[in-house]
Amino acid sequence: MEQFLEGKTALVTGSVQGIGLAIAKALGRAGARIAVHGLADPDQAAKACAEIEAAGAPQARFFEADMREPETIEAMMEAIAEWGGADILVNNAGIQHTVPLAEATPAIWDTVLAINLSGAFHTMRLALPTMADRGYGRVINIASVHGLVASVHKSPYVASKFGLVGLSKVAALEYADKGDRASGGITVNCICPGWTETTILEPQINASAAEHDGDREAGIRKMLAEKQPSGRMSAPDEIAELALWLSAPVAHNLTGTAIPVDGGWTTQ
Template sequence: MKRNVVVTGSTSGIGLGIARAFAQEGANLLINGFGPADEIEKIRKELEAKGGKVIYHAADMTKPAEITDMIETAISQFGGIDVLVNNAGIQHVAPIEEFPIEKWDQIIAINMSSAFHTMRAAIPNMKGKKSGRIINIASAHGLVASPFKSAYVTAKHGIMGLTKTAALELAEHGVTVNAICPGYVLTPLVEKQIPDTAKARGMTEEQVKKDVILASQATKEFVTVEQVAACAIYLASEAAQQITGTHISIDGGWTA
C-alpha cells in the first residue's frame, strides 16, 4: 500500500533527500519549499517518476493559515497522511545583542512553530486512522548549544520538547513522534552560514570548516543527507512502532 508523506522544506538539502528516499518506496508525496518554479517542477517530476503521486504546495512556513491549507490539501488529495516530516529550517549567525529581531521571529516561526502548526492540522487524521508517524528534524543543537546561534538553538530545543509532548499525547493512538538530530550536513543551509560564521569569529572560511564546524564531530566528517534520510525511513517503518518520544543522533560523536 502506498504511504502518503508530507515533507516540509523539501526542495533542497535534507528535506529533498528524505523526499527522495520515500519516493524510492513509491510513496505519494507533498513537497514544500522555496525555489524557482521550473526547478521545483523538475524535482516534482523526478520524484513522481518513482511511482507515487507528487504534489507541490508553496505554503510559507511563517504563516499558520497556509500551513493548515497545506496539510488539508495533502489529506484531500491523498485521502490521509501516514508520515509527516517537519524539516523546514533557516539559520542566522550573530551575537545576541546584534541579532536582528525580525530574524529571531522568522527562525522561531519556521524552525519551531511551523512544526506545531503542521502537527495540529495532521493529528486528527492520524488519530482517526489509529496510525501515523511524525518525524521532526531537530539538530545536535537541540541537545547542545553553540555561540552566535541563539534563535536556531532555541528553536531546536523547542522541537525536542514538542516531540516529547506529542508522543505522550498520541502514545495510545498508534502514532509515534520522534526527532532526528543531525550534526553538520553539508547542505545549502550550512554552506551559507560558513561566511557568516567566519565574519562573526574573525576567521577564514576554511578555518571555520575545520576548527568550528567539524571540531565538534569526532569523526571529522560531515553527515550525509542520505544517512539522515535512511533514519527517517526507519522511524517510519513497522520496526520502529515502539520508538516514540525520543531522538536519534546522527552527529559523528558530537554529543558523546
C-alpha cells in the same frame, strides 16, 4: 526494495533540496506519494517532483505554504487532506541566522521561531488527529544537534530547535497509545543532525575556508575539529535512511526520541 509505504502519503516540508529532498526520495522509493513543499518557483518545484518520481515515488505534487503564516499552513494541510491526508509528516523546513544575542532583533527572533518551531506546531496539530483515526502515523521532526546542545551566536536557532524537541516529546506522549502493532501506531521523533552537507552551511564553510587561503577541505576539517569527533560530515541521504526506518512498521515502539547523527558531538 520492499514497498512498505505503498498507499501512504508523506508531506515533507522544505523538500525541494538538501535533507528534505533526500528524505522525499527515500520515502517515495518505499512506495509513498509525496507532498512536496518549499521555497521554489514553478520550474524548481517541477524539477523536485520529477526527481522524487524518478526515485520511485508513485506520485509527487507540490504544495505551497509560507511557514511563517498559520493561515497558509492551514490551507496547505486542507489541500493535502483532500489529496488523501498525510500519513507521514516530516517537518524539515528551517532557517538559521547566526548573530550575537545582543544583536538579535525581534524580527530575526520571530522569523526563526515561526519557521522552525511554530510551523511544525501547526502541521502537527492538523495532521495528528487523522493519523490517530487511521491507527498509523509518523511525525519526524528534523531538529538539530542544536536541539540538544548550544553554540554561541545562535540563540534564536537553538531556542527553536530545543523547542521542537520538547514539542515532539509532548506529542509523542499524547499519541503513544493510538493504534497498535498491527496498524503501526503513532510515533513522533526528532532527528538531530550535526554537520551535514547542505547549503545552509555554505556561509560557515566559506568563512572557515577563507581562514585557510580558500582551501575548502581545510576549512571543513577545522569546523569539524571544533565539534564533531568523527571528522566526517553526514550526507543528506544518510539522514534520509534514518527517516525511512522510523517510518517502517517495526519502529512502532520508538517514540519521543531525539536521535543525534553527529559523529559523537553530543557525547562529549
